[in-house]
Structure formats: structure tokens, C-alpha cells
Amino acid sequence: MSTGAGGDRPRALSLRSQRAFRALEAVQLANAVAVWIHVVSVQWVLTERGESASIISLAPAAMAVPFLVLSLPVGVVAGYASRKKMMALATTTSALAAVAATALTVTGTDDALPMILSVVLVGTALVVVGVSWQSLLPETVDRRLIPTAALVDGAVFNLARSLGPLLAGFGLGFAGAEWAFAVVAVLSVGCALTLWRMERRSPDRTSTRRAIMPEISGAVRFVANSAWTTRLLFQLFLFGVPSSALWALISLAVHDRLGMGADGFGALMALIGAGAVVAVVGFGGLRRRLRVTVFAACGAFVYACALAVLALSTSSVVVAVAMLFAGAAWVSVQSTWMSMGHQFFPDWVRPRLIAFILLMFQGTQAVGSLLWGVVSDVAGLQAALLTAAGFMLLSCLSLLVVGLGAETGIEPVLVSELGGPAPQPETATGEGASGAGTTGARGSGPVLIRYEYRVPEHRRQEFRSAIRILRRSRLRLGGRDWRLETPAGDPGLFVESYRVSSAEEFAEQERARLTVPETRLRHRVESLAASVAGPRVEVGVPASRGRRGPRSSRK
Known part of the structure; x- marks a missing residue:
């Protein structure tokens, strides 16, 4: 341009x-x-x-x-x-x-x-x-x-x-x-x-009424x-x-x-x-x-x-x-x-x-x-x-x-506009799940999104700093109740989870809301991990389950 x-x-x-x-x-x-x-x-x-x-x-x-x-x-x-x-x-x-x-x-x-x-x-x-x-x-x-x-x-x-x-x-x-x-x-x-x-x-183009x-x-x-x-x-x-x-x-x-x-x-x-x-x-x-x-x-x-x-x-x-x-x-x-x-x-x-x-x-x-x-x-x-x-x-x-912060590099170009692939959920599990992927989750109400990161010891502090920034990205795109947990006895495993109102909204987040700047935050976190598993979509999980789990390392 x-x-x-x-x-x-x-x-x-x-x-x-x-x-x-x-x-x-x-x-x-x-x-x-x-x-x-x-x-x-x-x-x-x-x-x-x-x-x-x-x-x-x-x-x-x-x-x-x-x-x-x-x-x-x-x-x-x-x-x-x-x-x-x-x-x-x-x-x-x-x-x-x-x-x-x-x-x-x-x-x-x-x-x-x-x-x-x-x-x-x-x-x-x-x-x-x-x-x-x-x-x-x-x-x-x-x-x-x-x-x-x-x-x-x-x-x-x-x-x-x-x-x-x-x-x-x-x-x-x-x-x-x-x-x-x-x-x-x-x-x-x-x-x-x-x-x-x-x-x-x-006539104007109209769309589905939203609450x-x-x-x-x-x-x-x-x-x-x-x-x-x-x-x-x-x-x-x-x-x-x-x-x-x-x-x-x-x-x-x-x-x-x-x-x-x-x-x-x-x-x-x-x-x-x-x-x-x-x-x-x-x-x-x-x-x-x-x-x-x-x-x-x-x-x-x-x-x-x-x-x-x-x-x-x-x-x-x-x-x-x-x-x-x-x-x-x-x-x-x-x-x-x-x-x-x-x-x-x-x-x-x-x-x-x-x-x-x-x-x-x-x-x-x-x-x-x-x-x-x-x-x-x-x-x-x-x-x-x-x-x-x-x-x-x-x-x-x-x-x-004080200024405004960054003035370059935050242009909201969608990943989908550049032909980038949207992350695919691995499975849909949990109480009431009806099948794998988001198809079985359609119309099922709130879902829990989970990622698992295996992080080497020398990168854990840097990883925590990077994922705190990623947390704000998840919440910007529509996530709620974000948590970062480490299972007892396995300090190298970090489990990130957050709730989305429906599987359809999660699909919309990944295809119609995910921009290149937001993707950079994800890549930064992934680059600090030895392995990444997710996103995993859990359907029919009670609200209390999203708040349970092993020792929380949220900061």
C-alpha cells in the first residue's frame, strides 16, 4: 500500500x-x-x-x-x-x-x-x-x-x-x-x-442478529x-x-x-x-x-x-x-x-x-x-x-x-488472508462429548481449550514471561478463566487452559479473529517449549472442572 x-x-x-x-x-x-x-x-x-x-x-x-x-x-x-x-x-x-x-x-x-x-x-x-x-x-x-x-x-x-x-x-x-x-x-x-x-x-447486507x-x-x-x-x-x-x-x-x-x-x-x-x-x-x-x-x-x-x-x-x-x-x-x-x-x-x-x-x-x-x-x-x-x-x-x-506503545508491527492482518492454516483441535473429550474435533462439539455449549507444553529447565522462567503475554491474547480473542498449571511431580510440564462459550466461537477465533501479531505471540511461546500438544477441545466439562487441577503456577 x-x-x-x-x-x-x-x-x-x-x-x-x-x-x-x-x-x-x-x-x-x-x-x-x-x-x-x-x-x-x-x-x-x-x-x-x-x-x-x-x-x-x-x-x-x-x-x-x-x-x-x-x-x-x-x-x-x-x-x-x-x-x-x-x-x-x-x-x-x-x-x-x-x-x-x-x-x-x-x-x-x-x-x-x-x-x-x-x-x-x-x-x-x-x-x-x-x-x-x-x-x-x-x-x-x-x-x-x-x-x-x-x-x-x-x-x-x-x-x-x-x-x-x-x-x-x-x-x-x-x-x-x-x-x-x-x-x-x-x-x-x-x-x-x-x-x-x-x-x-x-439494500444493505445484513447478518444474523447478535445479542x-x-x-x-x-x-x-x-x-x-x-x-x-x-x-x-x-x-x-x-x-x-x-x-x-x-x-x-x-x-x-x-x-x-x-x-x-x-x-x-x-x-x-x-x-x-x-x-x-x-x-x-x-x-x-x-x-x-x-x-x-x-x-x-x-x-x-x-x-x-x-x-x-x-x-x-x-x-x-x-x-x-x-x-x-x-x-x-x-x-x-x-x-x-x-x-x-x-x-x-x-x-x-x-x-x-x-x-x-x-x-x-x-x-x-x-x-x-x-x-x-x-x-x-x-x-x-x-x-x-x-x-x-x-x-x-x-x-x-x-x-x-508515555505515548501509545508500538506503532508498527501490530497491523491486524488475518492469518487466513495469508493462506495460513488454522490450528486443528486434536480431540473433543470430557463429560458429554459426542465425538472428536469441533464437529462433535457443535451446539454443545461452553468448551475447555487445553494446551500442554514440555519446557526445558533453563527456559522455564522465560516461558512463564512469554505465556503471560499470550494469556492476554487468549482473553482478547474471547477466552475466559485462563489458567496455567504444573502437575505435581512434573515441573517441566505446563498445562494451559481457558474456556470459550462454544466450539463454534473457538473455530471463529482461529479462522476469523487470529491475526499475524497474535500468531507471533503463540510462536514465541512454542519456540521455548521442547514439545507442544493441543489445542485439545473438551466438551461438557463442568465449570468447576476448569478451576480444578494440580498445583497452579499462575502468576
């Missing part, structure tokens, strides 16, 4: 022939513009009503809250349902929320609670559209075009970030809030009709047992909380410190979006030259400086320049999380982990917005923005010192 300019250009040109991609990107642009018009309009209405900073900060927080509740369930449903139908229903919901907001402003009943609830509906729709689209993207374009398509998608999203606040500012300044909400309703209806028409002409809670539990186990994923979410958290201060408090800074009206507020928000678009278009070369964590740390530092300028300066020109840089820094760091996820998350769990990223990021925006609103009420607007800038510098240092 070429990464140079010469390789990217033909791909970018070839996207023009992807009609479904172009149509869906147009829907994405219109929907995102509508969302930003709605949220910015509500935020400004609350500001003009003289609401406190805590109430005003609820507008961006309310858009983020649905991500906390719905991201993971929507990620599971998007794995088997029609994504276009889900997006159509979501944009219909946005239209209804905009109609309600229009009615509230026309009748003069635009109190804080109903306006915030309208943002909650828009946020709910945004969750469904975002997760569905990320799940649909690999099926909309050729797999080789996904990196370029993701870049274009990012540019479109940030173009909406520019157009939405700008249109909101002009609409609020020249026509009033009711007309701004009416435009949102029209755009959302147009998106819904387009998606319904696309679904009728080309939501077990799928969510599997994603949680993957995150808990993937150090790289955990570190990614940690860095996202450190950036997300202080970055939310800008979105929560900018309307107050514009109104109270700069003395600007709705049109000036819209112009500054548009500059943030314009900076984001400039970063997507112009920072590609810088991103390729720098390590990912260094690139993200530079963005965090620039963002911290922009927050400090917003806190200290009363010059509209200086603040405008700072907001342009803030937009560029925002998209530089924010796009890092999603691009790393697309690059390193395995296909079988990617929709759920992308939902995890969206949940974490929007969650930090929700919690952070409320936090900075309260800090502003208690300590003042300046103190809140400067404190956020200080925490952003902490994020910058963490990216430089």
Missing part, C-alpha cells in the same frame, strides 16, 4: 467513480452541517437569555451524553442491521427535534430544559449516523481505498464544522433562531429521504486485555477533558469578553472549522514525517496556547487567529484516534471499538463541558480557561513521555 503522494493521487481520483460513497458523503456533509447549526443556535439562545455558564455548557454536553449510553449498543446493532435504514431513522429524528425547536422559539417557550432536550435528540441521531457510517465505510469503497476515503470523510466532517457555525451565526444575526432551526429541519428531511431512496435501490450484552462484554474484554488500546483511550481522555473547555465556554468569552454578537460568534466558530479543514488538507506531509505521538503532542500544545489566548486577550483579531490554530490542532489530534483505530483494530471487533472511541471522546466532552461550566461559575471564566490550558499541557507531556 503506497503512502506517498504518487500513490495517494490515483486513489483520490478513483473515489470519483464510487457513486455510493459520493452520495453518502453528501448526506454526511448535510447532516453534520445541520447538527452544528442546531447546537450552536441552542447555545446562543441560552447565552442571550442570560443563563449561567453551567446551563450554557449543557448544550455541547447534551449532544455528547447519548454517546455514553448508546455508542456500544449501536456498534453491536450496526454489525448486523441495515446501516442506511439506521441513518435514515436517525436523520428523521434530527428533523423532528429541529421542528420542535422551531416551534419553541416561535411561541417564546424556548426555556433551557426543552432546548437542551432537543440537543439530546440531535446527539442521539448523531451517534447512530456516526457509528453506522464508520461501519458502512469499508463496504462502500474498495478496501485499498479506505485510508483515502477516511481522509476525505474527515475533510467533509470538518468542512461541516466550518459551514455549520458560520450559517448559524448568519441565521441568528439576520433572521433569528426560528429560521436557523427551520433550516436544520429542511436539511435533515433531505438526508432522510436520500437514505431511504438509497436503501430501496441497493447486545455478550457482544459488548467481548469488546470490554478486548479493551481490558489490549495494552495498546487501553493506552490509546487513556491519551484520548487526557486530551478530551481540557479540549471541551473551548466548546463549552467560547460563547461566554465572545459575549462577555469580546462584546461580539451572534454574527461575530458564528464567524469565530467558522474560523475553528476552517482551521480544521486546513489541517486535513495541508498537514499530511507533516504527519508522515513525525511519529504519531509527536504529531498529536504538537497539536495538544497549540490547543493549550489557543485556550490561553482566549482567556487573556480581548482583541478580536488575536482571538480569531488563535481560533484558526485551535481548529487545526483539534482535528490534528482528534483524527489521530480514529485513524489509529482503523489501522490497528481487527475487523471482527472494529465497529465496537470505534464505538468505544466515540464513547470515550464524547464522554469526555460531556463531562468536561459540565466541569468547566461549574469552574467558570465558581472561579471565573479566565480561571476556567487557563486551568484547561494547563491540563492540555499535561496531555502534551503524556503523549511525549
